[in-house]
Amino acid sequence: MFRVALCLLLMTLVSGCSDKWGWYVVNPTTTSGAVNLNFLISGLYYTILLSVTAIVISVVVGLLVALPGLSSKRPLRMFSRTYVEVVRAVPILVLILWVYYGLPQLSGLTITVFWAGVIALALSDSAFEAEIFRAGIQSIAKGQYEAAHSISLSYADTMRFVILPQAIRRILPALGNQLVYMLKMSSLVSVIGMQELTRKANELVVSEYRPLEIYTILVLEYLVLILIVSAGVRWLERRMQSDERN
Amino acid sequence: MGDVAEPIIRFAGVEKFFGSFQVLKNISLDVSLGERVVICGPSGSGKSTLIRCINGLEQHQGGTLSVEGVTHEDGRKGLDEIRSRVGMVFQQFNLFPHLTVIENLMLGPTRARKLPKEEARELALRYLERVRIPEQADKYPRQLSGGQQQRVAIARSLCMEPKIMLFDEPTSALDPEMINEVLDVMVELAESGMTMICVTHEMGFARRVADKMVFMDHGEIVEVADPETFFNTPKSQRCQDFLQQILQH
C-alpha cells in the first residue's frame, strides 16, 4: 500500500515543479478534463477482460501441453517440446498481427479484434505456462505417485487430487507473474484497434496533443492495476500455504 | 477352507533389470492366503524391488508373477485388478500433505472404489480407530508424529480393503520410541489373518508373526525357512553373517 502512496506523492511532486506540464487535459474538475479522464480509465475494462480471458485459456492449454511432456512415451514428449519451442520463438506482436490479419484468410472465418487478441496472447503465454507446470509437476516427489498407484487411483485422479493441488501451490507465484506479464502484453493488442488502456491513450493523444500527461496517466493506470494484482497473488499464496500448514 | 496349495502370489523365475544391471535373479516364491512373509537382506539386495514388482510399481522382464492367478501380462486391466487387491506401506509414509488425515483415507474409497462419501467416511473412521488415532482425523499429516503418520498410511491402505498388504521397511524412518506403536498395529493386522509381505529388519517382529522368512542377497533369494529354523540354524554363510550383524545391536 505504501508504494501506491509513494507513487501518488511522486506524481504531485513532478506536476507541481514544472511549467512543461499541462494537467488541464485530465483535470477532473473541468468538464472536458473529466470526460478525457473517464475515456482513459474506461480502457481498463478491455485490458482486464482481455488479460483474464487469455490467462485462463493459456493456463488450460499450458497444462494440456505440459502433461504429454511428462509422459514416458517419446512422441508425446516430442509434441510438447516442439510446441513450446515454436510458440516461444514467435514475438507476441507478430503473433497478434498474424492471428488478426493472417488467420481469417487461412480459415475463411472472420475474427473480432477481441478474440484475435485473446488467441494471440493465450497462445504465446501457453508455452510459458507449460514450462511452469512441467517444473511444478516434476518437483512433486515420486512417492506421491506411488502412494496414489497403491490406492488404485487412475492417472486422471492422481493428477487431479494428488499431484496438481500440490504443484499449483508451488507454482502460484510464477502463475501470478504470468498474469502481470499478460496485463502488460495486452497493451500490444492496441495495434489492431482493441479499445484497451493503451489504445485509448493513443487516441486521446491524437486529439489533445498532450502526450506527456496522457501517457503519464497510462503509466499510472498500469502501475496501480499491477500492484493490486500482485498484492492479490501474495494474499492467495499466503492463504494456500496456511491451508497446508495450519 | 479351500485348496491350501494354491498360492495367492506366485513368483516363477522372475528376472528384473535396471538397464544392464540385474536386480532380481531367477526369483521363485509362493505366498499362500493368510501367510506372513518377512523379507530381509543387506542394503541393495533387491528387497524393495521384489515387493514393488507385486503391485506393478516396477515391471519385471523375465519369468511370471501372478497375484490370484492374474499376471502382469494381462495388460492394463490385469494390473488394475492386482492394484485393487494389494495395499502398500512405504518407508517414507507418502501421505498426501495437502489433505487432512480423513481426506487421505477417503480418497481411494471415493475415487477408486466409488463409495458414497458418507460410507467412505465411516470406513475411514473405522480404520483410524483400528490404528488407534481416531482423534487425529482432521489434522494434516505434518502435524502428526512419524509413528502416527505411518499408522495413517496403514489405515489408508486398509481402507481399500486389500487382500494382501506389502510393507517396505515401514519402521526404518521412525525414531526408536515410535517403532513399537507401528509394529503393534502390524502384529494386530497379522493376527486378523491378513496376507502380509514385510521387508523389515525388526527381527523381534519377524519372530513373532512370520510364517516364512526370506533372506535375499545380490538379487537372489538365498534362503527360505520358517522363523525357528531361520534364526537358530541358518544354512548359508551369507545368511549367518547377516543375522550376526543385525542381531548384534
Ligand SMILES: Nc1ncnc2c1ncn2[C@@H]1O[C@H](COP(=O)(O)OP(=O)(O)OP(=O)(O)O)[C@@H](O)[C@H]1O
Ligand atoms: N530405479 C532404479 N534404477 C536403477 N537402479 C536401481 C533403481 N532402483 C533400485 N536400483 C538398484 O537396484 C538394487 C536393488 O535395489 P532395492 O531398492 O530393491 O534394494 P533393497 O534391498 O530394497 O535395499 P535397501 O535395504 O537399501 O532398501 C540397488 O543396487 C539399487 O541401486
Ligand SMILES: [Mg+2]
Ligand atoms: Mg529398500
